[in-house]
Amino acid sequence: MRRVVIQDDLREAQIRPDSGFNTYIELLERDLEVFLADTVLVELDVCPACGSPDAFPDFEKMRISYVRCGQCRTCYASPRPEMEALDQFYAESDAIQYWNSSVAERTASARKQYIFSPRATWVLETAGVHQQEDGLLVDFYTKYPVYLEELKTKGSFSRILIRKPAVSIDELVAVEGFEVANKIEEGTVSVVAAFEVIERLFDPLAFMQHIHRLLRPGGLVFLTTLSISGFDLSILRENARNLLPPTHLTLLSYEGIHRLIERGGFSLVEFSTPGQLDVALVLDALQRDPEIALPPVIDSALRRRGENVHEDLQDFLQKANLSSHVWIAAQKLAS
C-alpha cells in the first residue's frame, strides 16, 4: 500500500482567507438556524463507518450533536438530517453560495496550485499504475472545473461524467464542457472520484456500495476527507474552525476509514494524510484562545519552539498518517 507525504509551502490564508472565512461561518450559522428549525433529524443506531451500536456523546457544534463510536472512534453527528434535506440545504444555503461565488473565486489560483492540480495528477498517475486510465471517469459533486479540465487535457479517459451523490434533487451542478449523468450503467466505470463528499452524506456506507456497483472489476475510487484521528481535529475538536456542520457530519477515524472501505467491498491501495496545515491550524487556534489545553510535549513544541520544529512536526504527521487531511485510493474487489 502507498502513502504520500507532500512537501510544499501552502498557508491557510491562501485557501481560506480570514475575512471570507469569518463571513462564511456567520452565514452558515444563520442558515443552520433556519434549517434546523423545520428539519427532522434522525438518530443513527450504528456507527456509519464500522456499524457498531456502541457510542457515547462527544461534543456539540452549531447545535449539532456529535457522538464517538466506542469501537472505531469515528466521530459523527447524530441525530442528523436525511439526505434529501441535506441536498436542499446544500442547494439553497447562502453560506455555500457565498463561498462558491466569493471565497472560491478569490482563492482560485492557490486552490488550483495546491488542491486541484495535485488531485488531478494523483488520479491520473494512480489510474495509470492500475491500468484504469482509459475508461469512464465519474466525478461526484464537482464544483471546480479546473480539476476536471486537467483530467481532460492530461489524461486519456474515454469519458468524464459528473454526478451528485444523491438522486433526490434533479438539479445537478452543471460544469461547462462536461456531461452531467442522471444514470450510469453499473459495472462500466473505471474511476470514481469523490473529493470531500463522504463526510457530508447521510449514509457513507450506502454511497460506497453505490460506487462499488458502478465500478468495473479492478476499478478505482479516490476519496478525500477530514479525519478525527488527525492532529488538529483530535486536539481542537469542536474548537476547530474548519469543522463545520452539516458539511462535516461524519469525521472518520483512521480505523473507521479502513472498516468503511472494507465493508464497501474495496481494498485500499493508498492511505495518505498529506495535510500541510494541522500544526498551523492549532497554532492559529492557540492565538485566538491561549487557554486551549495541550499535552505538555505538544504544548512545548508549538508554543516554545520555532518554525523548523513546526515544519518537522507537520512532516512527521504526514509520514505517520496523523494529519486530518486524508487521501484514499481503493480498488473494487470482485464481489
Place this chain on the structure above:
Amino acid sequence: MNLKVGIVGLGKMGLIRKRVLEDHPSADVVAVCDPTLEGLPSREGGLLQTTDYREVLDEDLDVLFACTPNNVTAEVVVAGIEKGLHIFCEKPPGRDLTDTRSIVEAASNKPDIKIKFGFNHRYHDNVIQAHALLESERLGKLLWMRGVYGKSGGVGFEEGWRSDRRTAGGGILLDQGIHMLDLFRLFAGEFNDVRSMVSNSYWPIEIEDNAFALLRNQEGVVAVLHSSSTHWKHTFNLDLCFTEGHLTLEGILSSTGSYGPEMLIVSRRQFEDETFALGKPRQEVVYFDTDRSWEREIQEFVDCIVHDKPIEVGTLDDALKTMELVYKIYAADELWRHASTAGEELNRSEKS
C-alpha cells in the same frame, strides 16, 4: 494440474523462492537440493531432498529454479534446459559472458521453454510507479540517471562465496550493481558509450569492492553508477531527471529492512515560479510499506508457463545484455581490465 517445481540451491534466495512457491496455488515444490542438507537423500511428504542436483533433474518436473552460486549456475541451467524444463535462474546469469552464452546457446535448441532471470527489482513498487511515470511522459523526456547501490560487506564478508573470484566471477558490480544496471536499461534502453573506474580499495579479496561507471545511450541519456561493498550504510538511491521533473527512488524493501523504507520522490519543475520556488519545488514522497516483489515475479513466471505467454521481464535477452554491460564496465577501466580475471574473460570472449 499444478506445476511441479525443483529448486537447486537453498541459500537465502532459494528459501525465499521456496516460500513463495509453496504459497502459490498453481505450483508444488517436489524436489530441493543443497550441499548443506544432511542425511540425504530423503523423501518426506512427497518432497525429495538431496545434495546432488542431478537427482532433482531425474524427478518428474515442469520447472527448475536455479538459486545457486555463480560458478554452477550455467551448468545447472543448461542441464535443466536440456531436460526441457522451464527455467527460473537467479541473477547473475553465471560468472561471466561465457557462462551466459552457454545458457543462450542451450536455450536456442529449446524454443518452447520459458526462461526467466531474477531481476527482482523491476517488481518493486517504486520502480513500477517510476516506470509508469516515464511511460506516461508526464515528466517529459529523460535527461540523466544517477544510481548508487551500496552495502557494507560486514563481518566475514571476505570469506563468503560472493567474495571468491573462482566462485563468483566478479565482485559487487556483478552481485548487486547488476540490479541497478538492469534498471538503467529498463528506463533508458541500451548504452553504447561506457567508461569506468573499478577498484579494490578495502576488502582483502581478488574482485572489485567498488565500481564507478559513466554510461551514455544513443539518445544522449547519461547514467552514472556507483556500486560498492564499502558503503558502510546500506544504500539504494536512483535519481532520474526529466525535462519537466525529477524522480528519486530511495530505499528498497528487503527482508532485513536495512535499505530503509521504499520511497518514490516526485518533484515537478517550477521554472515559471522560480522566484517563488527557489529550486525547492513541491515534492511528493510516496512510501510503500509492503514488499510484494517476490510474489509478483513468481506470478508472472507461472502465468507465462500456464498460458504460454512470452516472458516480458528478466528475459534471456535482458540477461545477456545486462551481463554484457557489466563486462563492458570491467573492460572500460584499463587498469582493472588487465588486473582482473574479468578482463581475461572478456579478452577470451572477444577473441572467440
